[in-house]
Amino acid sequence: MSKKFINPLEATEIVKNSIKKRRAKDNRLRLYGRIAIGMATCFLLFLFFSIFTKGYPGFFQYYVTLDIKFDRERIDPKGDLSDTSLYEGEASNIVNESLFSIINPQGRKAKKEARKIVSSGKDLRIAKLVKNDPSLFGTVTKVKFALDDDIDSFLRGYINRDTPESERRISDNVIAFIDKLSEENRISYEFSDYILKGSASGNPEMAGIKGAFFGSILTLSVCLLIAFPLGVATAVYLEEIAKKNKITEIIEVNINNLAAVPSVVFGIMGLAIFISIFGMPRSIPLVGGMVLALMTLPTIIISSRAAIRAVPPSVRDAAYGIGASKLQVIFHHVIPLAMPGMLTGTIIGMAQALGETAPLLMIGMVAFIVDVPNSVMDPGTVLPVQIFMWADFAERMFIQKTSAAIIILLGFLITMNAFAIYLRKKLERRW
Amino acid sequence: MSDKEKDFKSLDLTVGDVFSKEARLKARNVNVYYGDKKAIDNVTIDIGNKEVISFIGPSGCGKSTFLRCFNRMNDTIDICRIEGQITLDNENIYDSNIDVVPLRARIGMVFQKPNPFPKSIYDNVAYGPRIHGLCENKEHLDSVVEESLKRAGLWDEVNDRLLSPGTGLSGGQQQRLCIARAIAVSPEVILMDEPCSALDPIATAKIEELIHELGNEYSIVIVTHSMQQAARVSKRTAYFHLGKLIEVGKTKEIFTRPQHNQTEAYISGKIG
Amino acid sequence: METKHILSSFDDDLNKLNNSLLKLGNGALDQFEKCINNFGTQNLADIEKVVSADKVLDDLDDKVQKYGFEIIALRAPQAADLRRVIVALKIATIFERIGDYSRNISNRTKLLVEMKYTDLPGVNIGKMGQKTQTMLEDVLESYINQDDKLAIKVRNSDVRIDKMHTQYYLEIVASMQRSKNLAPIGAHLLFIAKNIERVADYVTDIAEQVYFLVNGKVLSDVRPKADETSTRIPD
Numbered sequence: 001m002s003k004k005f006i007n008p009l010e011a012t013e014i015v016k017n018s019i020k021k022r023r024a025k026d027n028r029l030r031l032y033g034r035i036a037i038g039m040a041t042c043f044l045l046f047l048f049f050s051i052f053t054k055g056y057p058g059f060f061q062y063y064v065t066l067d068i069k070f071d072r073e074r075i076d077p078k079g080d081l082s083d084t085s086l087y088e089g090e091a092s093n094i095v096n097e098s099l100f101s102i103i104n105p106q107g108r109k110a111k112k113e114a115r116k117i118v119s120s121g122k123d124l125r126i127a128k129l130v131k132n133d134p135s136l137f138g139t140v141t142k143v144k145f146a147l148d149d150d151i152d153s154f155l156r157g158y159i160n161r162d163t164p165e166s167e168r169r170i171s172d173n174v175i176a177f178i179d180k181l182s183e184e185n186r187i188s189y190e191f192s193d194y195i196l197k198g199s200a201s202g203n204p205e206m207a208g209i210k211g212a213f214f215g216s217i218l219t220l221s222v223c224l225l226i227a228f229p230l231g232v233a234t235a236v237y238l239e240e241i242a243k244k245n246k247i248t249e250i251i252e253v254n255i256n257n258l259a260a261v262p263s264v265v266f267g268i269m270g271l272a273i274f275i276s277i278f279g280m281p282r283s284i285p286l287v288g289g290m291v292l293a294l295m296t297l298p299t300i301i302i303s304s305r306a307a308i309r310a311v312p313p314s315v316r317d318a319a320y321g322i323g324a325s326k327l328q329v330i331f332h333h334v335i336p337l338a339m340p341g342m343l344t345g346t347i348i349g350m351a352q353a354l355g356e357t358a359p360l361l362m363i364g365m366v367a368f369i370v371d372v373p374n375s376v377m378d379p380g381t382v383l384p385v386q387i388f389m390w391a392d393f394a395e396r397m398f399i400q401k402t403s404a405a406i407i408i409l410l411g412f413l414i415t416m417n418a419f420a421i422y423l424r425k426k427l428e429r430r431w
Numbered sequence: 432m433s434d435k436e437k438d439f440k441s442l443d444l445t446v447g448d449v450f451s452k453e454a455r456l457k458a459r460n461v462n463v464y465y466g467d468k469k470a471i472d473n474v475t476i477d478i479g480n481k482e483v484i485s486f487i488g489p490s491g492c493g494k495s496t497f498l499r500c501f502n503r504m505n506d507t508i509d510i511c512r513i514e515g516q517i518t519l520d521n522e523n524i525y526d527s528n529i530d531v532v533p534l535r536a537r538i539g540m541v542f543q544k545p546n547p548f549p550k551s552i553y554d555n556v557a558y559g560p561r562i563h564g565l566c567e568n569k570e571h572l573d574s575v576v577e578e579s580l581k582r583a584g585l586w587d588e589v590n591d592r593l594l595s596p597g598t599g600l601s602g603g604q605q606q607r608l609c610i611a612r613a614i615a616v617s618p619e620v621i622l623m624d625e626p627c628s629a630l631d632p633i634a635t636a637k638i639e640e641l642i643h644e645l646g647n648e649y650s651i652v653i654v655t656h657s658m659q660q661a662a663r664v665s666k667r668t669a670y671f672h673l674g675k676l677i678e679v680g681k682t683k684e685i686f687t688r689p690q691h692n693q694t695e696a697y698i699s700g701k702i703g
Numbered sequence: 704m705e706t707k708h709i710l711s712s713f714d715d716d717l718n719k720l721n722n723s724l725l726k727l728g729n730g731a732l733d734q735f736e737k738c739i740n741n742f743g744t745q746n747l748a749d750i751e752k753v754v755s756a757d758k759v760l761d762d763l764d765d766k767v768q769k770y771g772f773e774i775i776a777l778r779a780p781q782a783a784d785l786r787r788v789i790v791a792l793k794i795a796t797i798f799e800r801i802g803d804y805s806r807n808i809s810n811r812t813k814l815l816v817e818m819k820y821t822d823l824p825g826v827n828i829g830k831m832g833q834k835t836q837t838m839l840e841d842v843l844e845s846y847i848n849q850d851d852k853l854a855i856k857v858r859n860s861d862v863r864i865d866k867m868h869t870q871y872y873l874e875i876v877a878s879m880q881r882s883k884n885l886a887p888i889g890a891h892l893l894f895i896a897k898n899i900e901r902v903a904d905y906v907t908d909i910a911e912q913v914y915f916l917v918n919g920k921v922l923s924d925v926r927p928k929a930d931e932t933s934t935r936i937p938d
Contacts, residue, residue, distance in 0.1 A: 244509070314546040320507060321542070322559045322612060323535035332558075337549065636709035643712055662777040663710060686776040 051406060058404025061192040061205055061397070062152045063144040064118060064181055066098040070130065072137040081131055091126035095145065102184065103177040110173045117177060119146040121194075121206045146194065147187075149204040149397040151178060155187070158396050195404055204397035207390070209405050211372045215285060215365070215380030216354060216412070222289020222376055223296060223353050228346050230293070231300030232335070235342070238301075239308045240330050259298035266295045267362025275363060282364035286376040291359050296349035303345020307338035340427045347420035351413055357384040383409050446691045447680035451479035455620055455650050456501060456538075461515035463496055463505070463674075470496045472674040473515075478620065483646040485653045485661035485682075488671035489697065494654045497671070498622050501652065502538040503531050519620070536563050539613035543625040545605035547597035547612070552589050555597040555608055556580060559616040575615055582648075583611035584641050603634025610641065614649075621645065623653045627660065639664045658698055662686050670694045713778055717787065720770040724791050724798075727763040728843050731798040734760065734805040735839060735902065739832030741809060742895075745816045753809045760802035767795035783919075790916040794846070794909045801839070801905050804898045811891045811898075820888050825874040828892070831867045831899050838864070838906045845910065851917040854910040858926065864903040865930035871896050876937045900930065 006014070074094060078085035096115055105114040122145050129143065130136055146152075150169045153159050155178070165172055181187050198208025242248045270291035274280045280287050311334050319329040335342075360366075365381050366389065373380030381389075383405065390402040454477035463471035470493045478484060478501075486494040496505070503524065505511040517524050524534055536559065547555050556576045559565075566572040576593075580586040585607045589600070597608055606626060613621055623642070627635040642651060642664050655661050661668050662682060669679040670691075678691045689695045696702045708714050734753055741750045771792040774780060780788055838857050845853035872893065879889040907926065914922050 314542065314544055315548065316507075317504070317542060318546040318548060318609070318612075320504060321502065321535060321540035322562075323532050323616065324558075324562055325532050328562055332562075333548065633709070640710050643710065659779055662779075663713070683773055683777065687773060 051403065051410070055400070055403030055405075055407040057156070058400035058402070058407075059192055059195055060189055061194070062147045062155045063188050063190055064099075064147055065142050065144050065186045065188065066095060066102075066118075067140055068098055068126070068143045069094060069140050070136045070138060075126060075130060075137070081134065083127075086123075086127040086130075089123075089127075091123045092120075095122045095126070102186070103180050105173070105177065113171055113174050114177060116148055117151060117174065119148055119205045120203060121146060121201075144188070144190070146192075146205045149395050152205060153396040154178070155189075156396075195401060204393070204395045204401060207398070207401055209383060209386060209408060212381050212383045212386035212405075213408075214372050216382040218285035218373060218376050218380060219288040219292060219360075219365075219382050220350060220354060222286055223292040224346070224350060226290060226293035227296045227300055227349065231297050231346070231349075232304050232342055234297075235301050235304030235308060236330055236335065239305050240326070240334065255298050255301055259302060262358075263295050263356050264358035264362060266291050267359030269294070270359065270363045281377070281379070283366075283379040283381070284377050285365075285373060285380050287363050288360050288365050288380075288382065289376065291363055292353040292356060295356065295359060296353050299349040299352065300342070300346050303348070304338065304342040307341025307345070308334060310341060311337045340424045343427070344420055344424050347416060347423075351416050351420075354413060354416065355384050355409070357382075357388050360385055361388070383412070445475065445676045446678040446694075447685075449476050449676075449679050451477040451482070453480040454478060455480050455520060456652075457516075457518045457521075458497075458500075459516045459518075461497070461500065461513065461517060463493070463500060464512045464514075465496075465508075466510045470674055471500075474671075474674075474676045476669060476676060476679060478650055478652055479667070481647065481650055482667060483642060483651045483653065483665045484667040484669060485655055485665035486669050486671060487655060487658055487661045487697075488677075489702070490656065491673075492671040493674040494671045495624050498624055498652060498654050501620070501622055502535050502540055504540065506531060533563070536616045537618055538620045538622060539616065539618035541606070541609050541613055541621065541623045541626050544629050545602060545609050547600070547605050547608050549596065549598055551594045552580075552597050552600075552608060553593040556611050556615045559612060563616055565616065579611040579615040582614055582645070583607045584637065585611055601634070602630050603637060606630060606634070606638060607641065610638075610645075614645075618649065620650045620652065623651065625654055625656060628656065635660070658686075670697060672697070716770070716774050716778065717784070720767065720774060720788065720791055723763055723766045723770060724795055725847070727760060727767060727795055727798045728846070730756075730760050730763060731801045731805070732836070732839050732843060734802050735832075736836055738805040738809045738812070739829060739836060739899075742812050742832065743829050745812070747813065747816060750809045750813050750816075754806050757802050757806040760799055764795050764799035767791060771795075786916050786919060790912045794912050797905050797909050797912075801902050804902050804905075808895050808898050811895050815888065815891055818888055818891075823875065823878055823885075823888075823892065826871045826878075826892060826896075828871075828895060828899070831864065831871070831896065834860075834867070835864055835899050835903045835906070838903060842906050842909045842913065845913050846916075849913070849917050851914045854913040854917075855922075858907050858910040858914075858922070861903050861907045862927045862929045864900055865928060868896055868900040869929065869931045869935070872932045873935075873937055897932075 071094065072079070075089045075091050076085050077088055095118055099118060100111070100114060103114060105111045125143070125145060147155070150159065151174065154161075154170055154175070159168055159170060161175055178187070192208075194206050194208045196208055197210055198206050201207040238248060238251065270287060274287050274290060275282055315333050315337065316329055319333045324332065360382055366385055368389075371378075387402055387405045387409065390398045390405065456478035458474060458476050461471055461474045462469065474497060486498065488494050496511075499505045500513055500517060501524075505513065513525065519534070519537065522529070548558060550558070553576055556579050557572055560572060560575050566575055577586060577590075580589065585604060588604065597605065600608060606629075610621075610626075626642075627638050630638065639660065642653065645651060646666070653661070653665060655664075665682050667679065668682045668685045670677045670685065670689075670693075672693055678685065678689060678694045680690070684690075685694065686698060689698060693702075734756060737749065737753050741753065771788050774788050778784075838860055841853055841857045844850070845857065875889045875892050875896070879886050911922050911926075914920075
């Protein structure tokens with residue numbers, strides 16, 4: 001043994017002496033890690049807390065309960081419960097009469113203001129009720145109506161009765177009316193049946209996310225149906241079939257770069273090609289899905305390629321050795337084994353696509369759509385765009401509904417990711 | 432030995448009986464290149480009918496590469512180039528009109544690390560017959576699976592759990608499953624690339640006994656880095672060194688009085 | 704006998720070795736029995752048969768050597784297997800030499816017949832031969848049954864043969880001193896008696912090998928010896 005080599009006993013001593021310093025370093029690192037995690041957790045909790053507290057009230061709104069006389073001749077003059085008949089009917093007058101009988105407005109100005117108390121959706125509500133249950137005709141029944149958004153804001157405390165009347169959105173008269181209604185316990189604060197069942201509306205109290213929700217589902221379905229098969233097939237082709245030469249290298253570089261392109265560029269491309277050149281209609285989920293598919297393809301291709309590469313070569317060897325052809329190896333062995341990774345990548349891409357706003361704005365899915373889209377060719381909008389539009393409006397109630405819609409969007413995302421994890425676990429266990 | 436066979440240049444280097452009377456596989460002047468590097472240098476050898484022959488030699492001597500030429504597994508490696516002639520029953524297997532898929536059903540392969548498909552035991556064995564369309568109906572397939580598992584010495588241990596995953600078996604059982612899988616397509620030759628190197632001594636002994644039995648039905652070529660295994664299991668042994676075939680002969684002769692001094696040195700543990 | 708090897712071909716090889724060895728052992732016993740018998744009957748035809756049959760034993764010994772060598776090269780036997788093979792190789796050689804002695808005794812018996820030999824009083828070659836034959840039978844049995852106790856018994860009975868040898872040696876020398884023309888006969892008789900004594904010694908060697916086969920240890924105590932022919936000067 002040369003002199004430079006430390007003998008075991010000396011080495012033991014040296015190591016023993018250095019232990020203290022090493023332990024201290026370890027502990028410091030551990031502490032840093034804990035602090036970082038603690039800070040991140042705090043931020044996360046703060047974020048969720050603020051979203052939740054802001055959005056929770058958006059699920060509720062104020063209602064007024066009125067006794068409605070269901071007079072058939074006045075509500076349904078033609079007597080056939082058709083939409084035209086109900087449109088010609090005087091449902092709103094009946095409601096106002098019931099209201100006036102309680103608050104007793106005096107003078108034209110007061111009556112005008114009083115007519116604005118109940119939300120303008122009252123006709124529709126009556127119409128829906130009688131269509132569902134014609135036996136209501138001839139009865140006097142209590143019906144809940146949503147209150148106008150200004151009154152709702154007042155009741156929540158955003159409009160202060162102490163501010164001078166000229167600076168307020170509601171007059172003293174209206175405040176008195178509301179007080180009267182409150183005395184009779186006709187005002188209630190309840191879970192909004194508009195937020196989920198209602199569609200886009202200029203009136204914040206009637207606005208809901210139903211249309212945008214289905215629009216999102218349709219758009220994402222189109223996106224998935226285009227992007228998943230194309231993405232998987234591309235990945236399979238590039239990994240298994242194409243020869244490794246300059247061309248495939250260039251393709252790989254381009255795909256990787258496309259994953260980093262800002263999504264609004266895809267929107268511009270959709271506008272230029274699908275809408276201008278192909279002449280497809282704007283604002284439909286089909287075109288929206290196509291644009292999102294283009295955007296999601298690089299993500300799917302990259303993660304699918306990684307999943308395919310992760311399939312151990314021993315499985316391929318075994319399959320080739322038994323006399324399987326190239327396609328049989330790919331479809332019987334490689335794709336099933338790579339599927340968990342491919343699906344994970346796809347769902348990550350889908351979750352990204354769900355939250356995309358800019359490209360869809362470019363192709364015009366920002367229209368004010370009242371009806372729920374029934375097919376991919378009907379004009380529609382998506383959740384993030386709906387949120388974006390609501391965020392523009394001034395009314396206070398829209399702010400709350402926007403936060404509520406954000407909560408719904410987050411819930412949608414979490415569900416999708418949970419589904420991804422479940423699916424992946426299920427597929428992994430089989431092997 | 433005919434005059435034509437005497438012409439083969441490799442006879443200058445290779446010692447021993449390279450040719451067999453009823454040869455199934457014949458390799459003539461085979462060179463294998465990985466890019467520019469020559470891995471196999473001018474090898475000529477016969478693989479006899481229903482014999483067990485082992486390829487031995489130090490690491491990197493090319494024996495696995497040469498083995499993989501017989502079932503064209505080297506086709507999957509882009510930079511691998513093969514010169515020379517390899518025939519199965521006098522048909523050149525590298526001919527352009529030979530389909531590699533049925534070839535690999537006639538020449539089966541068992542690999543170093545047991546690699547059953549991530550499917551059930553039944554599906555593992557049934558996969559080959561299914562894709563080659565060997566069975567007319569389910570009963571036929573069932574009987575093929577049963578017979579293959581019996582011949583591989585695995586039937587008694589797994590017949591009550593044929594639908595459980597193949598990957599749930601022990602290492603030795605997995606390798607026997609791979610052998611059953613290879614047998615299920617009724618091959619004529621079975622190539623084994625260090626089949627026992629990942630297994631413990633008892634599992635190894637069981638597989639060696641299995642190979643001994645299978646040698647009555649199939650021609651078997653085994654690559655092994657254990658000379659003792661070659662001594663136990665094969666009737667003929669071929670010694671490779673740096674890509675050249677140095678000596679071929681009856682196993683008894685190679686291990687008691689080898690003709691080439693390089694063979695002697697390797698067997699006595701005098702070179703690496 | 705013992706549990707089987709996983710590799711059945713290993714068992715086959717060991718059985719092949721054992722069968723050849725037993726053939727050789729029985730052959731040597733048979734040859735010895737015949738040569739002692741023929742000493743009594745003086746049948747020249749039978750004696751000739753024994754001489755020519757010795758080649759068979761030589762061939763069997765070559766076979767055993769070859770099989771044992773191959774097993775060591777190809778199987779790398781361990782423990783009891785290794786002892787079996789080594790012991791088989793050793794005692795095959797001994798059996799072959801016993802066969803050689805049977806041939807030598809037969810050749811000398813031929814000469815004695817031509818010289819018209821009749822029994823010398825006090826010299827009972829037949830009795831010595833039969834006792835040695837019994838030892839050979841016993842040692843063969845002890846090998847087949849792996850009976851080390853029987854082997855030790857055989858080893859200890861060599862003393863009697865040695866004593867007989869000494870006794871006959873003195874008798875034959877005395878006879879030759881008494882009558883000069885008995886010298887040629889006496890010389891051959893001396894050789895024959897010596898050969899039988901050597902066979903008994905070989906049988907004892909085999910017994911010691913059997914002990915080693917069974918126990919894995921060499922017999923440590925000194926073999927009892929009573930042969931004084933090389934140490935004693937006759938009167």
